[in-house]
Amino acid sequence: MAPAAYINFEQYLRQDYRGLQWCPGCGDGAILQAFLRAVHELGISQDDMAVVSGIGCSGRISGYIDFNTMHTTHGRAISFATGIKLASPDKHVVVFGGDGDQTAIGGNHFIHACRRNINLTICVINNNVYGMTGGQYSPTTPHGMKTQTMPYGNYDQQFDVVNLAIGAGATYVARESVWKPVALTKFFKKGIQHNGVSVIEVVSNCHINLGRRNKMKSPHAVLDWIKGRTVSLAKAKNMSEEELEGKILVGEFVEKDKPEFTEQYYKLVESLKK
Amino acid sequence: MSRQRVYNGNELVSLAAMDAGCRFYAGYPITPSSEIMEVMSKEMPKVGGAFIQMEDEIASIGAAIGAAWTGVKSMTASSGPGISLKAEHIGFACITETPLVIVNIMRGGPSTGFPTATSQSDLMQARWGTHGDHPVIALVPGTATEMYYETIRAFNLAELYRTPVIILGDEMLGHLNTMLDLPDPSTLELVERKLAEPKPGEKYRPFAMDQGDVPPMGAFFRGYRFHLTGLNSNEYGYPTIDPDMIQAQQERMMNKIANHADEMEKNDTFNLDDADILTVAVGSTGSAAKQASKDMKADGSGRLGVFRPLTLWPFPEKELDALIGSGKFKGLFVPEANLGQLVIEVERINRGRLPIQTLQKVNGFPVTPGDIVERIKEVF
Ligand SMILES: Cc1ncc(C[n+]2csc(CCOP(=O)(O)OP(=O)(O)O)c2C)c(N)n1
Ligand code: SF4
Ligand SMILES: [Mg+2]
Numbered sequence: 001m002a003p004a005a006y007i008n009f010e011q012y013l014r015q016d017y018r019g020l021q022w023c024p025g026c027g028d029g030a031i032l033q034a035f036l037r038a039v040h041e042l043g044i045s046q047d048d049m050a051v052v053s054g055i056g057c058s059g060r061i062s063g064y065i066d067f068n069t070m071h072t073t074h075g076r077a078i079s080f081a082t083g084i085k086l087a088s089p090d091k092h093v094v095v096f097g098g099d100g101d102q103t104a105i106g107g108n109h110f111i112h113a114c115r116r117n118i119n120l121t122i123c124v125i126n127n128n129v130y131g132m133t134g135g136q137y138s139p140t141t142p143h144g145m146k147t148q149t150m151p152y153g154n155y156d157q158q159f160d161v162v163n164l165a166i167g168a169g170a171t172y173v174a175r176e177s178v179w180k181p182v183a184l185t186k187f188f189k190k191g192i193q194h195n196g197v198s199v200i201e202v203v204s205n206c207h208i209n210l211g212r213r214n215k216m217k218s219p220h221a222v223l224d225w226i227k228g229r230t231v232s233l234a235k236a237k238n239m240s241e242e243e244l245e246g247k248i249l250v251g252e253f254v255e256k257d258k259p260e261f262t263e264q265y266y267k268l269v270e271s272l273k274k
Numbered sequence: 275m276s277r278q279r280v281y282n283g284n285e286l287v288s289l290a291a292m293d294a295g296c297r298f299y300a301g302y303p304i305t306p307s308s309e310i311m312e313v314m315s316k317e318m319p320k321v322g323g324a325f326i327q328m329e330d331e332i333a334s335i336g337a338a339i340g341a342a343w344t345g346v347k348s349m350t351a352s353s354g355p356g357i358s359l360k361a362e363h364i365g366f367a368c369i370t371e372t373p374l375v376i377v378n379i380m381r382g383g384p385s386t387g388f389p390t391a392t393s394q395s396d397l398m399q400a401r402w403g404t405h406g407d408h409p410v411i412a413l414v415p416g417t418a419t420e421m422y423y424e425t426i427r428a429f430n431l432a433e434l435y436r437t438p439v440i441i442l443g444d445e446m447l448g449h450l451n452t453m454l455d456l457p458d459p460s461t462l463e464l465v466e467r468k469l470a471e472p473k474p475g476e477k478y479r480p481f482a483m484d485q486g487d488v489p490p491m492g493a494f495f496r497g498y499r500f501h502l503t504g505l506n507s508n509e510y511g512y513p514t515i516d517p518d519m520i521q522a523q524q525e526r527m528m529n530k531i532a533n534h535a536d537e538m539e540k541n542d543t544f545n546l547d548d549a550d551i552l553t554v555a556v557g558s559t560g561s562a563a564k565q566a567s568k569d570m571k572a573d574g575s576g577r578l579g580v581f582r583p584l585t586l587w588p589f590p591e592k593e594l595d596a597l598i599g600s601g602k603f604k605g606l607f608v609p610e611a612n613l614g615q616l617v618i619e620v621e622r623i624n625r626g627r628l629p630i631q632t633l634q635k636v637n638g639f640p641v642t643p644g645d646i647v648e649r650i651k652e653v654f
Contacts, residue, residue: 016477017501017512047497052340055504063501063513068494070343071503071513072336073362079328079336083348084494086324087298087341091495109336112329265326269319 012036012046014066021060025219027178027204028058031125034181035094036065038188044092052081054097054106056132057206058125061096075106078113081120089262092121092192099126100138103159107139114168114197118261121191121198124161127206135209142246146213162253165199172198173254177226178205180250187252196260203230203248278455283421283447286454287377288313290425291349293459295466296375297323298341298348300334302356305389306445307379310351331356335363335376342372343502345469345493347429351377353445354387357396357403364438365404366504370511371481371527373432373439373467373491375425380444382638391638392445394557395612400440401587407524409531411538412440412587416561418452424584430465431538435530436488442586444611446558446640467491472498479509481523487530535588542582545571549579551654552603552628554594554620556586559609559641566646576650579603594623605654609633609641 022028039049046067053062055074062069072080077095085093102110102124113120129147130136137147139159146153165173172194174187184202191198205211205222216222226248233251236244281289288310291299299314311327318325324341328334331352338348352360357378367374380396382388396403400412411431415424421443428439470490472478478498482489492500505513506520514520531538542560545567546552555563560582570576581597583590598606606628608617613634621630631653635641 014501014512016510019513046499047495050494063503066499068499069501070340071501071505073366073504076332076336076363079333080340082326082328082333083298083300083337083340083342084344086326086337087344087346087348088495108329109333112333265319265324269322272320 007040023208030178031202034184035188037185049092050084051094052077054101056098056101058098075101078109094121096123099140100130103139111168114165114170116261117196117258124201125204127204129206129210131206131209161201170199171196171256171258174252175201176250177203177230179223280451280453283418283450284309286422287425290422292317294426294429295347296349297346300326300328300337302331302334304353304356306448307351307353331359335360339372349375353379353381354383361404367438368408370502371436373436375428377441379448388638392640393611397615409528410587414442414556414586416557418450433465433467480511481509538585539590540584544580546579549577550604551578553580553607555609562641562643565643589619606630
């Protein structure tokens with residue numbers, strides 16, 4: 001693949017707010033770059049896009065970028081985004097949040113946005129842990145890993161975000177890891193253009209609050225771990241169930257048409273005009 | 275076209291919202307407020323506004339806040355358990371200074387309580403329902419007709435002060451039928467938010483400190499981009515840890531209500547002139563007190579004056595203080611459909627000057643004029 005073209009990201013980053021909170025090497029920055037590249041390549045005006053986020057390290061994204069932005073409450077970004085979208089159906093509305101944000105406290109909003117098929121682009125940054133609050137276990141923390149609140153290793157069960165989205169009815173579902181920025185940009189572009197709900201899960205690293213407690217102190221160590229666990233959908237076809245045990249499938253899982261919520265609503269509005 | 279017919283209080287809230295220009299409603303069904311949502315689901319699409327039934331009450335107010343920042347007037351309604359769920363987002367609306375109307379059709383509590391029965395047990399929740407110091411405006415209509423006019427006023431106050439406004443109805447008012455001829459909406463005095471109009475290249479400051487107590491409201495997608503957060507923020511809406519900025523913003527947020535309390539004040543007074551007992555009551559209990567006063571006057575059994583605030587928060591301190599200090603009354607009487615919430619505020623303002631008697635009814639039935647007459651005879 002050709003190297004990605006140079007983009008001056010300054011135009012997308014708030015020059016008057018530099019309170020960057022992320023640890024050096026955090027995956028959130030790379031994900032943000034992949035997203036901004038997608039927006040840039042699609043040629044979408046920053047004025048026509050709202051970016052709404054929840055609370056967590058990942059939720060900080062909205063503050064750094066120069067769009068119509070709202071940093072909401074823990075888990076509930078989707079609800080605010082739903083109001084924005086329904087009131088402004090011709091605008092792009094993107095949601096960012098973490099695994100805790102969107103599958104624990106915000107799980108209800110997540111599944112209902114998927115069911116509703118409202119045209120939001122939802123990015124779940126899954127670092128398998130509660131990063132911001134110091135590394136407690138989340139609904140996606142792998143079995144056996146140590147966290148602040150699983151000091152003896154995680155004995156709880158996990159959500160698979162992709163399966164959750166599919167089960168709830170999402171019409172565009174993709175997953176990729178943070179070390180594949182080109183694929184991420186592609187998925188962001190498709191998600192933003194998709195007419196319906198799109199869920200893009202990004203498998204990311206929190207070396208500070210997950211890695212350190214699990215013998216992976218550096219960003220690279222966590223990225224290597226992620227790399228060893230991810231398998232593309234194409235490759236997975238030729239692998240046995242045993243070989244796939246504990247692996248994370250990446251790629252595009254769903255892309256389908258279904259009536260979009262705001263379109264349905266405004267069709268009703270039109271029909272009542274007579 | 276005449277709009278004269280019989281309406282219940284909940285319908286009147288919805289129709290008033292539509293007449294006030296509300297163009298976004300999000301809610302989740304709950305007794306005894308559901309009719310509000312049902313009317314909105316029917317009326318909103320007719321005028322091109324947006325209606326959505328969300329997955330819970332937290333999401334409902336979240337959606338309403340999101341919509342408010344696209345430039346529309348928005349509303350959500352619920353009752354006890356749903357209002358408790360909304361609490362976190364009420365705080366978000368306060369700190370982001372979002373105009374929004376939140377209706378609470380009060381029912382018995384705590385918890386699931388008595389869903390189909392009336393109550394006034396959320397007076398203090400309306401004041402202190404979300405964490406942190408925060409400003410609150412809460413209106414408490416006392417008749418079905420007032421459900422209409424106070425809803426109009428709620429939207430006006432929300433727009434004027436860029437803040438959430440709570441309407442405290444109750445089950446009885448919500449389901450009370452009244453014959454009413456609704457006004458022609460074009461005759462209503464409506465307030466529209468002061469919209470920010472930054473010049474090209476000028477940065478919009480949602481929390482500007484130099485534009486009066488209430489900075490102009492921005493809207494998304496208007497060509498000037500800005501940030502909002504539930505964190506303490508600076509004038510631009512960016513998170514801050516600057517102690518002076520946090521102190522100043524918190525004080526401005528509170529003062530924009532405190533400094534304008536007089537403009538929000540609205541009280542109904544009844545038979546005060548020749549009264550020797552001052553009744554302080556709100557909502558449907560306030561209406562019952564007026565009837566009791568009338569009845570007692572008619573049969574000469576007592577001289578009951580009624581002071582009925584329609585703006586509960588901020589509380590009409592000055593007016594009540596003056597009445598208590600007038601020397602006309604031998605005692606205060608505070609009837610309410612709860613176990614003593616309004617009386618806390620009355621005691622605070624009374625400062626021990628007059629004896630206070632109460633009537634506190636929480637069995638699910640409204641306080642009636644008969645209850646009041648009986649209690650007055652018992653205690654005075
Ligand atoms: C209602 C509420 N509960 C708890 C918190 C505390 N809190 C802040 S962020 C967070 C978890 C963040 O984890 P995740 O969503 O995975 O985001 P990450 O920091 O890992 O990106 C929690 C529990 C909060 N802010 N609000
Ligand atoms: S704590 Fe983890 S998720 Fe948060 S910024 Fe640091 S590395 Fe990233
Ligand atoms: Mg996380």
